[in-house]
Amino acid sequence: MKKILSIDDYINGFAKHDRTILAKAITLVESTNKNHIDMSKELVGRLLPLTGKSKRIGISGTPGVGKSTFIEAFGKLLTSAQKSVAVLTVDPTSKISGGSILGDKTRMNELAIDPLAFIRPSPSGETLGGVASRTRESILLCEAFGFDYILIETVGVGQSETTVSQMVDIFLMLLQPGAGDDLQGIKRGILELVDMVIVTKDDGDNQQIIQKACHDYQKALHILRHDGVIPNVLSCSALKRKGLQEIAQSIEEYFSKQNQLIETKRKDQNLTWLWQLVNEGIREKYLSQLNNQMIKDTEQEIKNQSLSVPEAAARILKLI
Numbered sequence: 001m002k003k004i005l006s007i008d009d010y011i012n013g014f015a016k017h018d019r020t021i022l023a024k025a026i027t028l029v030e031s032t033n034k035n036h037i038d039m040s041k042e043l044v045g046r047l048l049p050l051t052g053k054s055k056r057i058g059i060s061g062t063p064g065v066g067k068s069t070f071i072e073a074f075g076k077l078l079t080s081a082q083k084s085v086a087v088l089t090v091d092p093t094s095k096i097s098g099g100s101i102l103g104d105k106t107r108m109n110e111l112a113i114d115p116l117a118f119i120r121p122s123p124s125g126e127t128l129g130g131v132a133s134r135t136r137e138s139i140l141l142c143e144a145f146g147f148d149y150i151l152i153e154t155v156g157v158g159q160s161e162t163t164v165s166q167m168v169d170i171f172l173m174l175l176q177p178g179a180g181d182d183l184q185g186i187k188r189g190i191l192e193l194v195d196m197v198i199v200t201k202d203d204g205d206n207q208q209i210i211q212k213a214c215h216d217y218q219k220a221l222h223i224l225r226h227d228g229v230i231p232n233v234l235s236c237s238a239l240k241r242k243g244l245q246e247i248a249q250s251i252e253e254y255f256s257k258q259n260q261l262i263e264t265k266r267k268d269q270n271l272t273w274l275w276q277l278v279n280e281g282i283r284e285k286y287l288s289q290l291n292n293q294m295i296k297d298t299e300q301e302i303k304n305q306s307l308s309v310p311e312a313a314a315r316i317l318k319l320i
């Protein structure tokens with residue numbers, strides 16, 4: 001029979017640096033089972049004193065821009081300098097496809113077998129909010145475990161960039177000019193979120209396009225950002241391992257020069273997290289009181305067009 005781990009088992013496993021226990025702890029915080037939720041709160045609470053020392057890096061960009069390949073190359077650069085790296089993915093699973101559009105670890109073959117690295121794709125089938133709020137706990141677990149760097153990959157669709165930017169110290173946006181990521185096509189909101197722009201796939205015969213794009217992005221950021229820190233724009237080829245040292249250096253500079261900013265960010269992020277959890281709790285508490293059959297009937301009435309949506313909402317809210 002499978003042994004059910006106690007909180008002490010987890011804590012001991014962390015102390016012994018047992019990867020299997022870390023993986024199990026992440027599974028625990030991702031669980032929606034009531035007992036597991038209670039346990040994971042206690043576990044995160046007990047591990048909290050060990051957290052806060054990792055560098056948290058968010059990596060976003062449209063599907064296929066080269067996030068995983070970048071993480072593989074950048075991760076290897078870090079591990080070759082004897083730094084440990086945890087990679088987490090936030091999967092904005094589409095309800096329609098019902099599956100993961102992130103795929104799996106496949107583009108991180110080398111990193112996946114690196115003893116200094118740990119890769120954890122998030123499960124599919126959850127709501128973005130759900131997965132994302134667990135990602136915060138997963139970050140804390142990886143920190144308590146002692147990883148130097150935590151890289152969080154998210155596909156830039158919907159709300160995922162905003163969500164991830166609210167859990168990291170530095171938020172990197174990967175862009176591929178010539179493949180839809182021209183300045184005109186980028187949402188202004190994204191440029192307001194980023195801490196660094198990285199132009200990917202700088203290895204083909206598109207040198208001119210890339211150079212012009214870097215220049216345009218940099219100019220746009222100068223105009224747009226008045227918060228003191230203008231994000232750097234750099235280019236790289238993850239496949240050819242080109243430009244990665246410069247990116248690593250720029251990231252290190254950000255961590256050393258902007259430590260005040262990062263400290264403030266982390267405090268603000270904790271408040272965002274607090275209210276996220278409170279909102280989630282309120283929703284769960286009240287929605288769980290509702291009678292499922294009554295909800296189904298109401299939904300059916302909307303489908304039949306025998307009830308208007310505002311009336312239906314009012315009916316449900318009356319029960320709360």
Ligand SMILES: Nc1nc2c(ncn2[C@@H]2O[C@H](COP(=O)(O)OP(=O)(O)OP(=O)(O)O)[C@@H](O)[C@H]2O)c(=O)[nH]1
Binds near residue numbers: 065068101155237239
């Ligand atoms: N030429 C070139 N191709 C690259 C580079 N990086 C990634 N690619 C290719 O781009 C494709 C997508 O790469 P991924 O790393 O999987 O991109 P991703 O952003 O993680 O994709 P999703 O997770 O599906 O959103 C693959 O075919 C890669 O081989 C690069 O530096 N140069």
Ligand SMILES: [Mg+2]
Binds near residue numbers: 067068102103107153
């Ligand atoms: Mg990927």
